[in-house]
Amino acid sequence: MKNINWKVRFSNPVFLAQLVLSVLAPITLYFGVTYEELNTWGKLGQVLFDAVRNPYVLSGVAVSVYNAVNDPTTAGVIKDSIRAQGYEKPKKDVR
Secondary structure (H helix, E strand, C coil): CCCCCHHHHHCCHHHHHHHHHHHHHHHHHHHCCCHHHCCCHHHHHHHHHHHHCCHHHHHHHHHHHHHHHCCCCCCCCCCCCHHHHCCCCCCCCCC
């Protein structure tokens, strides 16, 4: 996936939050767990372990991560525009 500027994406806190939530949301929804219930590392680890053992949950996570990574404004699948591939840091909207 060299057509994605991973360096810039991972330096953007919004993308990181989106990626984390794209993994956690399908898992917590499937198991009916609220974020308040995940108050220890043991509970979080058990939920993640149960998720990895469940193909349905893994497919939900895969679709969710795909939606977080894919840029619908660019033609093609999981690809940044040529201009975005050249960014050194997330572009700020200047008006």
